[in-house]
Amino acid sequence: MGTIQTLPGTRDILPEEIGYWQYVETITGQILGRAMYQEIRPPIFEQTSLFERGIGEGTDVVGKEMYTFSDRGSRSVTLRPEGTAGVVRAFLQNSLYASGGVQRLWYTGPMFRYERPQAGRQRQFHQIGLELIGSADPRADVEVIALATDILKTLGLQSLTLNLNSVGDRSDRQEYREALVNYFLPYKDQLDPDSQDRLERNPLRILDSKNQRTQEINANAPNILEYLGEKSRKHFDQVQQLLTDLGIDYQLNPALVRGLDYYTHTAFEIQSEDLGAQATVCGGGRYDGLISELGGPDTPAVGWAIGLERLIILLKQQQTVPNMCCDLYIVSKGEAAEAQALVLAQKLRHEGLTVELDLSGSAFGKQFKRADRSGAIGCLVLGDTEAATQTVQVKWMATKEQQELSQTELLRQVGELKAQIERHKATTGHSTHEP
Structure with a gap:
C-alpha cells in the first residue's frame, strides 16, 4: 500500500518555508495595528447561502469553484472561497454596528476554490485581508490602498503597479452592463466559450478574459468610466486626488472590474511585474451594497485581500526573510x-x-x-x-x-x-x- 499524498491543489508549508509566512503576518499585524485595525477570525466554513447571496450566483466562484457539501444535519455548507462575506456575516450576527462609527477589521487564513492548480494558485490558498466598514468617504478607499502599499513596500517588494478603476453604483453598472451586452452580441460567435456563457450572466467578466481573440474584441468595448453618474464621478475623482496627495502612483484601468458581484465604485489591484500571468498580489475595492444584501442595515464598506502564495513567491525571489537565528x-x-x-x-x-x-x-x-x-x-x-x-x-x-x-x-x-x-x-x- 502506497503512502498517502496531499490532494491536488494543496501543499504542505514546511518549517524551512514557514519563516516567510511568519514574517508577512508579523509585518502586517504591526502596520494594521498602528492604524487601529483589529483581527477577527470567522469560521472556515459557512452556510452556502452566504456566498450565493454575497458573492453572486452568476459568478464563476459560486457557479464553478466552491467546495460545497451537505453536513450530517442536511445543511448546505461551503468552505469559504473568500474572506469578506464571512467578516460581514460576523459583523451582522454579532451586532458590531450597534456601537456606531467605523469598524476596522483584518483577518488571515485559508480559502478554498476548485481551480486548476498552478504556481501561486492552489485549491487551498491563503489570504490576509482587511475590511473598513461604516464609511462612504473616499478617504476610506485611499486609507486601505495606502495600508496595502505600506505592507508590500515594507516587505521589500519592488516593481509594483496600482491599477485603479470605478465600477460606479448599481445604476451606473446596470447601464454599463446593457451597453456591454449590445456591444458583444455581434461578436458572440467569436468569443471564447467562457465569455459566451458570461454574456448574459455577467458580461463585465468578459473584460477579464485571457483569450487572445476576446481581448482583441475587448479593445474597443465601451469604457465604464464614460457611464459613471455625477456622484460616482465625484467619488472617483476624490480618490485619485487623495492618492496623488499621498504620493501613491496609479494607472487607470477601465477593464478592471474584479470577479465578485458585490463591488461598487472603487476597484483596484496591485500587481507585480515579477509574477508573470498571475500578476495580482492584492485586490479589492468598495462594496457598499453587500451588507444590506445580507440582511443588515445599509452600510458602506471597502476592503482588500492579499494572496499569500503569490506574495511568498516574490519574497523567495528577492530572498528577504528573517532567519530563525539560534542564540x-x-x-x-x-x-x-x-x-x-x-x-x-x-x-x-x-x-x-x-x-x-x-x-x-x-x-x-x-x-x-x-x-x-x-x-x-x-x-x-x-x-x-x-x-x-x-x-x-x-x-x-x-x-x-x-x-x-x-x-x-x-x-x-x-x-x-x-x-x-x-x-x-x-x-x-x-x-x-x-x-
Missing part, C-alpha cells in the same frame, strides 16, 4: 550533564534567549557538527566534569573563543550574555533579515 546551542553528554542541560535551557529561554538543546545523546563530535549547522551564535557545553562542578563551557562559534563559568554566574549575568550575543551577531554579519 545558543547546548551540547551535553552523561546522565547528570544532560539533566542539568535541560534545566539550563529552560531557564535561558525564560530569559528571552533562543536556545536549542541537543537531545541526540550522540558523541560530542556529532553534537558539535549539529551546533555548527544550526547557525547558533554560541554553544554551551556540559560533560561529566561540568556536571560535577556545576559549571558550563561557553564557546563562541565564529571566533572559537571559549570560557568557563559557573551555571549560577551564567544565569546571573544573562544581561551581559545577551550583549555578547548581539556583539557576535554584528561581527559575523548575522541579521534578522538575511536570506
